[in-house]
Amino acid sequence: MKVIAIDGPAGSGKSTVARAVADSVGLPYLDTGAMYRSVAFAALRRGADPDEAGKVAQIARSMALDMRNDGTVWVDGVDASIEIRGPEVTRAVSIVAANSEVRSEMRDRQRAWAIEHGGGVMEGRDIGTVVFPDAELKVYLDARPDVRADRRSKEVTDLAYETVAADIARRDALDQGREDSPLTAAPDAVVIDTSDLSVAQIVDRVVSALDRAS
Secondary structure: OEEEEEEOOOOOOHHHHHHHHHHHHOOOEEEHHHHHHHHHHHHHHOOOOOOOHHHHHHHHHHOOEEEOOOOOEEEOOEEOOOHHHOHHHHHHHHHHHOOHHHHHHHHHHHHHHHHHHOEEEEEEOOHHHHHOOOOOEEEEEEOOHHHHHHHHHHHOOOOOHHHHHHHHHHHHHHHHHOOOOOOOOOOOOEEEEOOOOOHHHHHHHHHHHHHHHO
16 A cells, blocks of 8 residues: 655645645545544534534544545535635634544544555645554655745635734644644655745655655
8 A cells, every 4th residue: 555645734735745746646635634624614513612622522433524536525415625724614623633532533534545545645744653654655845934824825815914824823833732643744754845846846856755765
């Protein structure tokens, strides 16, 4: 089973690069961040406070989640592809993702997905460190904070740059400071600063690293 693990903070280019790498090497793609966003979406939709750890964990275990090949994300039979990227879910997702029971459930689902698909390109924040520590290739993408904020503000056009920058700083602190599988580069990961690179250049570096690892 060939797994390529791509980790990194918000705005580092993980999703764009992982999709392009998956296309380049002919593997399926999984956005694990969307899975945590889906839990936050389901919790909010059911009226649960993200801080209600036990209740949110139960929702994570019971929710129906369908990560479809066309890129859409279905939660409890509803196409939540747009809603999971909205500001309400974005504010809640780091709290939800710090929930150890939620992380355990999502890790089980991520591993099951990889087994079902015979591997894949998986991107998130703990794929190379926790979910698949034996991945064939581990990559950690990063970029300067101002670059990451600029990229994300172009995606979320209804929010000002300053608001996006503050939110990214908050998420970085939560993701890197949580007790359960904090955001960090695996010791054997290929670390790439994407600040001044094009998507094609980053993909070339990842594919070259895969060729060396194979």
